[in-house]
Amino acid sequence: MATTTAAQRRARAKTEYDAFLAACPSRQLLDRISDKWVALILCALGSGGPGAGDSDGPRAMRYSQLSRALAGVSQKMLTQTLRSLERDGLLTRTVTPTVPVTVTYELTELGLSLHQMVRGVKAWAEAHMDDVLAHRATVEVAGSS
């Protein structure tokens, strides 16, 4: 059928590309890492939250601390993201059977090494914010004329 050739080609090309990309390790992890909450959690656990600047140090944080540090995160997404990061060995989840159950999260060595990368991105975002905002304004003015 000549009419379904395009669809078939597309479907087969996708499978081939998926296989190709499955062989490329960066793709799977990149999709996981490229999540806003993942980046924020790594930054928080690596630098100790909003008030601690960018100085590093392996900080253990409690669930409620993280919830406060990452303003805007829903409890569901926080739990979900933390679990997937734990599953991938980027952080450890420690339950302390104190009076109210206390759960602390801490970056592993692996997570800490990724934190170095993510911190670079976060630093870039904060450093080049002005450039981006300036360019947005330029585009807006140009578009309105």
Place this chain on the structure above:
Amino acid sequence: MATTTAAQRRARAKTEYDAFLAACPSRQLLDRISDKWVALILCALGSGGPGAGDSDGPRAMRYSQLSRALAGVSQKMLTQTLRSLERDGLLTRTVTPTVPVTVTYELTELGLSLHQMVRGVKAWAEAHMDDVLAHRATVEVAGSS
């Protein structure tokens, strides 16, 4: 007061951006960067696609080239993401009125600087893929017992 140090940091933080604050524009920028398609597009434009290794060089790529390089991206998301990146001044969109209209995308200096960061993350993903997979397997085994 021991809080003097904190006050000094706070004063400096006034002039800078803090991505942890939900209201801060740099937070929105980080959210935008932390998108899988953004990361992939930056990688493709910075290194010339899947087959070109990690050697850098400002590669201008056409829409269809990008679409092929980022297998799995929908046309809608590709256009949408490219437009937002153009809006933020990370890449330039050039329309060449050839016989079939040709559109090329190229990283700006700003986009190139971000690419350096993203490439670091990509390199990390490639380097530590095995660790992550190994840990996932460990968790699975531990969970099933």
Place this chain on the structure above:
DNA sequence: CCTCGCTACTTCCCAGCGGGAAGTAGGTAC
């Protein structure tokens, strides 16, 4: 002539993901 095809989108529809908020467990303080 009409139609196909090529480019780079744009539009429509729908599933699925993420946010908001309420519910859960197990203890302690009042």
Place this chain on the structure above:
DNA sequence: GTACCTACTTCCCGCTGGGAAGTAGCGAGG
């Protein structure tokens, strides 16, 4: 007994992103 604490879990629903078809302008072919 009731309220409350932490760290979730569950439900509902709106928005986002994917799939695929439609669009525009022009050259080639029947």
